Amino acid sequence: MTSTYRSLPDSYVSNKGRSTSCVTLAVVLGCLTVLGILLAIAVLKRPPAPKDHETLPGDAGGDNFTTDQCSMTLVESIPQHMKYKANVTLGIPLEEVWKDLISMATDQVEVSSFYWTLTGEDINVNSSSDIPGRDILEQLETLPSRNVSVRVVISVPTVRTNSTDLEILKQKGVQVRAVDFGRLAKGVLHSKFWIVDRKHVFIGSPNMDWRALTQVKELGVVIYNCSSLATDLHKIFQSYWVMGKSNSSLPQPWPPEYDTAINKDHPLLVKADNVSSRLYLAGSPPSFCPQSRTQDLEAILSIISESQHFVDVAVMEYFPTTRFEKPQRYWPIIDDAIRTAAFERRVKIRMLISCGRDSDPAMLPFLQSLASMDSPQQHINIQIKLYIVPVGNQSDIPYSRVNHNKYMVTDKEAYIGTSNWSGDYFLTTAGVGLVISQRAPHPVWKTEALQSQLRAVFDRDWHSEFAVHLDDLGDNPDCSLSRR
Structure with missing residues (x-):
């Protein structure tokens, strides 16, 4: 997996799902200590196709070997007017990646997103920061005229907006289906991904929202020339597509065509x-996963339990409860796994949780409870920080200026997902996670492994x-958890 570097800023949106917002790796080479010094790498560029591609010998029975020329790198969106110090790691800008994928498409584009709001009018906002969103919408409109088939799935229920994006796209020949996840699974379709020509894939936190490009901090991964993975992701897309038919019902079990040979035991x-x-x-x-598909919760718990030295987590929301079912239930499954890793194996835990104007203050006691376990004398290390995006003069843009990331990196694996960390997202809501475990010689690890890139971003x-x-x-007007 190669990736070179360049220097540039970035941007994105907060997604209010249901009635609130919608939302791994080896040791980084050397012992880069904190001391306020940020990692010195520049902005990642789209990786070229690998030159020396080869399949690996069968050293782990049951693995799936591919001759695909898979290359991957991180994608980010950094909100406008938000500046980091010089010489820090930044992913490829989201806008650049989406436009790249559109221009590359020759046969088919499939997109899953909770909702679509690519212009300011969609949310009654007049802002020049919606220009990148308008550009993306205009480029998507041209695909059918290039004989590229476009299929889009969204959620029912969804965010209430005045969006006309999908009507415009349908007039141009784009096929759109809304999946009634409320009826089928008592949740929403929260997956965010692209599949292009069954060959290129993007997975991450951003919805199809102009704020994702300029007003909200987002993170994802783009993987080029990886047909095996794209074909597997298409099976997930297709499950949404067929359930988007009127009067659809969940099959039990799912037909064989939705089975996968790629999972935790056979990567x-x-x-x-x-x-x-x-x-x-x-x-x-679970209701949308055939038995052969590793469930998102299982993947997260496995990654945490297999860590030996550190677990770094960045998520928008963290609740050891359900959030949307009534009555709410205590749901400590991930919370217990984190506490167990810290207490029994002395794994160092760092959690970066988002806080914005619309964050739920009810999250704070749960974070304080976790942080209270931190005890250097007992070699228990759990540190929690809130990540606050400055609002500045962007206060007129709703559900923005927030860190929408959903990822985890450990000394063993990297995980990039589409879900916030609370019960509903793993029980009733559609989400997707990509799990990556990499090995490389020390000289190339720091610059070429996606795991290393992700740790550098964290x-x-x-x-x-x-x-x-x-x-x-203290008292921060840009963080609702401080107003208590």
Whole structure:
């Protein structure tokens, strides 16, 4: 997996799902200590196709070997007017990746998004920061005229907006289906991904929203020339598509065509430019997963339990409860896994949780409870910070200026998902997670492994001026958890 670097800023949106917002790796080379020094790499560029691609020998029975020329790198969106110090790691800008995927398409584009709002009028806002969203919408409109089939799935229920995006796209020949997840699974379709020509894939936190490009901090991964993975993700897309028919009902079990040979026990194995990678896709909710598909919750718990040295988590919301069912229930499954790793194996835990104007203050006691376990004398290390995006003069744009990331990185694996960390997202809501485990010689690990890139991004944010320890929160108008 190769990736070179360049220097540039970025941007994105907060997604209010249901009635609130919608939302792994080896040790980084060397012992880069904090001391306020941020990791010195520049903005990632789209990786070229690997030159020395080869399949790996069958050293882990049951792995899936591919001859795909898979290359991957991180994608980010950094909100406008938000500046990091010089020489820090930044992913490829989201706008650049989406436009790249559109221009590359020759046969088919499939997009899953909770909702669509690519212009300011969609949310009754007049802002020049919606220009990148308008550009994306205009480029998507041209695809059918280029004989590129476009299929889109969205959720029912969804966010209430005045969006006309999909009507415009349908007039141009785009096929759109709304999946009634409320009826089928008592949740929403919260997956956010693209599949292009069954070959290229994007998975991450952003919805099809102009704020995702300029007003909300987002993170994802783009994988080029990886037909095996794209074909597997298409099976998930197709499950949404068929359930988007009127009067559809969930099959029990799912037909064989939805089965997968790629999962936690049998990952996809590729090697490129001295980096070997094991990949698999996890899904939720359980009712949408055939037995052969690793469930999203299972993947997260497995990653935490297999960690030996550190677990770094960045998510928009963290609740050891359900959030949307009535009555709410205590749901400590992930919380217990984190506490167990810290207490029994002395794994160092760092959690970066978002706080914005619309964050639920009810989250604070749960974070304080976790942080209270931190005890250097007992070698228990759990540190929690809130990541606060400055609002500045952007206060007129609703549900923006927030860190929408949903990822985890450990000394063993990397995970990039589409779900916030609370019960409903794994029980009733559609989400997708990509799990990556990589090996590489030390000289190439730092610059070429996606796991290393992800750890560098986490370290950048953890040591930035935007990350605040719970005890140092004080009164911050841009963070609702401080107003208590």
